[in-house]
Amino acid sequence: MKVLMAVQDYPPDFVGGVERTVEALCESLVGFGHDVMVFAGSGDRPREKTVERCNRSGVNIIRVKRSSTYTNPVDVHDPDVELEFDALVSRFSPDVLHVHHWFQTSSDLVWLAARRGIPAVVSLHDQWATCPLFFRMPEPEGAFCREPAGEEACLPCLSRHRPMEAVELQHSFRMRAASVASELELARAILVSSASHARHLAHLGAWPLTLAERVRIRPIGAADLPALPEPSVTGDLVVAHWGNLSSLKGTDILVKALSRAATGRQWTARILGGTSDPSFQGSLRDAAGDAVSLDLRPAYRVADLPRELEGVHLAAFPSLAEETHSIVLDEALQLGLPVIVSDRGALPERIGGRGVVVPAGDVQALAAALDSMADAGVRARHRAASPGPVARPRDYAEAVLEVYADAVREGAPVDHLGRxxxxxxxxxxxxxxxxxxxxxxxxxxxxxxxxxxxxxxxxxxxARDETSCENGATLDGSSERELE
The missing domain is CATH 1.10.287 (Helix Hairpins)
Structure with a gap:
């Protein structure tokens, strides 16, 4: 089968949850003998649009970097990008298109494929389909917005966080909503990774009830790791946290909780990963002070996690984001670690009996959970418990192939005309x-x-000056005759 993937970015340029999921899926499909092409966007903004081509682990990649003159943060439609995409669809002639994201590419990819007779499948990996702010958190450490998408709720917020002229903002919002609705209506299947995410998207208005039957829950699989041996119960305890480090993911909350925990000095926090904020690790050190032992490590290769996490007793992911799946949680569960997670999104339903759930942002509750996990017996009970379902890349690829086959049998929609x-x-x-x-x-x-x-x-x-001169006026307004 020839499969065309569309995604906002692709490793190694950027490695986030969506990118890792797509990379693992592509490499699994190639391993099964399928022909895979990736159409990727990029966070880079050169002065002029550029197109780069490469092959990574058998996957052909076309990366389009949009011009820096592109400035609309609400309606991502980009005619130049769509010309590149349409030309690729014509050349590659895929059996199916799988859109993982429109951000950093353009908004009408499913429609363009349908015009050429290509059926499409869409994955909704986050809340972007309902909000240009991605995480639906206007303030990084604030509450998750649960208002259904609509002009009354969204425009005042967007005017603060994505400022533009009022008429343009309203038009951009309407066009964005129309594009998302059209893309989902034309897709043969809508994939989400968890029941929690499906419920949230339905509540937030991502799709109408008429499309509910097209929604498929397919747990993603981006990791395939062996279980770690149980560490020694003597000596210092180690709690690990890894991924893209940020306040949104609760990295600093973990450090603050350790500083308050009664058992805080028994723990070392091993924190791995990169961050978009160069000052973030410095702020973690400041928060730790002398009270918390920090073991800060740089970005890592997933294959190296068993070595990097050797001797770890516990994993903690106190995220503030409404997590739709969490690949790092997959990794922790595969490694056999007990976990502490926040109550956001899919995290609680996914851990099963493998750990405990604390309210997001509640430092004291997290400190209490760490104190409880300092007990070897408590950790052993959680370690022995069964987690929720954890898919491996091969499992996910096989499940998605079945969805592709259904889409190919159904064929491209014919109601794309007029859209x-x-x-x-x-x-x-x-x-x-x-x-x-x-x-x-x-x-x-x-x-x-x-x-x-x-x-x-x-x-x-x-004329007035000329008249004044004729009358013999001086600069101070007196006449020469008066001076005589």
């Missing part, structure tokens, strides 16, 4: 350009009026 949202966008652009042209005409007319007024005043002033 050309690019025409709607173009009509809006033309209307706004017409408004701008009319405004410029007004400005030019006002300029000419002012120039005419200034010219008339200049003539009047010159």
């Amino acid at each position: 050309d949202l690019a025409r709607v966008r173009l009509a809006h652009r033309n209307a706004r350009l017409g408004e701008i042209a009319a405004y410029l005409v007004q400005v030019d007319a006002e300029r000419r009026r002012l120039e005419q007024t200034l010219a008339e005043r200049s003539v009047a002033d010159a």
Whole structure:
């Protein structure tokens, strides 16, 4: 089968949960003998659009870096990117398209494939389909927004966090919503990784009830790791936390909780991973002070995790985000570690009996959980308990192949006609350009009026000066005759 993947980015340029999931899926499919092509976006913004081609582990990748002149953070439609994508669909002629994300690519990928007779499957890995802010958290350490998507709830928030002129913001929001709705309606299946994520997306208005039957829960598999031997019960205890390090993921909350825990000095926090904020690790050291033993390690290779986490007694992921799955939790469960997680998103339903759940952001509750886990007997009970289902990359690839086969049998939708949202966008652009042209005409007319007024005043002033000179006026307004 020929499979075309579309995703916001792809390793090694950026390695997040979505990118790792897609990479593992692609490599598994190639291992099964399928022909896989990736169409990836990028966070890089060169002055001019660039297209890069490479092969990574048997997967052909086309990476499009959008021009830095592209500035709309709400409606991601990009005609230049869509031209590249449409040309790739024509050349590669896939049996099926799998869209993992539109961010950093463009908004109408399923529609473009449908025009060429290619059926599509869509995965919703996060909340982006319902909110341009991705995590639905306007404030990094604030509450998860549970308001269904709509202009009344969303526009005031977006005006603060994605500021633009009011008419443009409203139009961008409407076009974004129309694009997402169209893409999901044209997709033959909508994949989500957990029941929790499916419930949240349905509540938030990601799809209408008419599309509910197309939703498929397929737990993703991005890791395949062996269980670690149980560490010694003597000596210091080690709690591990890894991934993309940030306040959103609760990294600093773990350090604060250790500083408050009664058993805090018995623990060492082994923290692995990269961060987009160069000062973040410094802030962790400041928060730890002399009270918490920190073992900070850089970004890691997944294959090296068993070695990096040797001697670890516990994993902790006190995320503030409404986690849709959590690959790092997959890794912890496969490694056989007991875990502490927050109550956000899919985390509670996925750990089974393998650990405990604490309220997100509650430092004292996390400290109490760490004190409990300092007991070897408590850890042993959780370690022996069964977690929720944990898929491996091969399991996920096999499950997704079945969905692809169904989509190919069903074929591309024929109701894509009349869904050309690019025409709607173009009509809006033309209307706004017409408004701008009319405004410029007004400005030019006002300029000419002012120039005419200034010219008339200049003539009047010159005439007055000439008259004054004829009457013999001096600079102080007196006449020469008076001076005599």
